[in-house]
Amino acid sequence: MLDLFKRYEKNPILEPTDKPWEAKAVLNAAAVWVGDEIKLIYRAIGVDGKSSLGLATSKDGYNFTRFDEPIMKAEEYNEFETMGIEDPRITFFEGEYHLLYVAASLYPPNHPHPTWATDRPWRVRVSLAKTKDFKTFERDGVVIDELDTKDPALFPERTNNKIRLLHRDYPNICLCSGETWYRWDDNIIIAEPREGMWDNDRIGAGGPPIKTDKGWLLIYHGIDHQHVYRQGAMLLDLEHPSKVIARSREPFLEPSEVYEKNGVVDNVVFSCGMVQKDGELIIYYGAADRVLCAGTININQLVESLEPALAAGKLIR
Numbered sequence: 001m002l003d004l005f006k007r008y009e010k011n012p013i014l015e016p017t018d019k020p021w022e023a024k025a026v027l028n029a030a031a032v033w034v035g036d037e038i039k040l041i042y043r044a045i046g047v048d049g050k051s052s053l054g055l056a057t058s059k060d061g062y063n064f065t066r067f068d069e070p071i072m073k074a075e076e077y078n079e080f081e082t083m084g085i086e087d088p089r090i091t092f093f094e095g096e097y098h099l100l101y102v103a104a105s106l107y108p109p110n111h112p113h114p115t116w117a118t119d120r121p122w123r124v125r126v127s128l129a130k131t132k133d134f135k136t137f138e139r140d141g142v143v144i145d146e147l148d149t150k151d152p153a154l155f156p157e158r159t160n161n162k163i164r165l166l167h168r169d170y171p172n173i174c175l176c177s178g179e180t181w182y183r184w185d186d187n188i189i190i191a192e193p194r195e196g197m198w199d200n201d202r203i204g205a206g207g208p209p210i211k212t213d214k215g216w217l218l219i220y221h222g223i224d225h226q227h228v229y230r231q232g233a234m235l236l237d238l239e240h241p242s243k244v245i246a247r248s249r250e251p252f253l254e255p256s257e258v259y260e261k262n263g264v265v266d267n268v269v270f271s272c273g274m275v276q277k278d279g280e281l282i283i284y285y286g287a288a289d290r291v292l293c294a295g296t297i298n299i300n301q302l303v304e305s306l307e308p309a310l311a312a313g314k315l316i317r
């Protein structure tokens with residue numbers, strides 16, 4: 001384990017309340033600065049087990065004021081959202097906040113479903129909603145057709161005139177590129193799980209990549225064969241973001257506190273967003289799928305800690 005990440009001493013920062021829509025869990029949150037305020041859009045699990053999205057705001061990054069009602073709920077007549085909406089990530093892109101989230105539903109009975117959905121015919125789709133004011137959202141719906149995928153992370157700018165969208169096509173991190181939404185020119189694997197390491201089972205992007213002078217810094221989660229979730233990072237080439245140039249040999253965060261080890265799903269730390277402040281990232285993460293936590297890491301130190309990668313999933317040893 002890398003010793004660079006400092007947990008906020010008063011974690012968790014958000015816990016479930018007695019409101020039915022966020023009574024079971026509040027977790028994985030998108031995060032963004034809007035003026036002098038941080039806005040978190042978090043996944044809330046209600047008494048019915050379905051998720052919607054809540055909003056919380058803060059000036060210091062740790063003390064948040066919540067809104068009473070979800071700011072976004074699953075659309076009633078949307079066949080892709082019958083089991084809720086989950087795990088938002090947010091990017092300010094071309095003049096609007098783009099909120100990408102996972103639309104969850106079940107495949108119709110007897111429909112072929114992906115091999116990883118072993119116990120039930122779970123269907124997940126990456127969906128998009130856009131907003132300028134965090135009050136009204138324009139729902140654009142599923143952006144990658146016909147693909148069971150999640151963990152979407154949109155780059156804040158185009159490269160080579162292409163929109164770049166990371167997502168997790170099981171078990172890899174993939175990159176869709178295209179000049180217009182919905183019409184992707186290609187979809188390629190950029191990083192794979194690594195056998196013998198902490199991320200040997202499957203991996204997925206955290207919050208949107210952050211531009212540094214060394215490359216795009218991406219926080220990601222790795223899951224091992226024991227179903228432990230950890231957080232690490234990789235650096236993607238500034239001009240060719242499908243190229244991984246460096247990657248964490250060790251995670252910087254793994255479950256060790258009680259609230260990370262025991263909850264709705266044990267041994268999970270899962271991030272969907274972070275903000276920059278004074279050369280550091282404040283990383284927000286869901287812990288044991290029940291509460292929302294925060295911690296900081298120095299950006300330069302994190303970048304320096306990454307080890308050169310030869311190609312997707314391959315480390316120079």
Ligand code: BMA
Nearest residue numbers: 028086087265268270286289
């Ligand atoms: C993922 C998502 C996340 C969750 C994680 C750990 O597949 O469902 O919302 O935090 O699993 O259970």
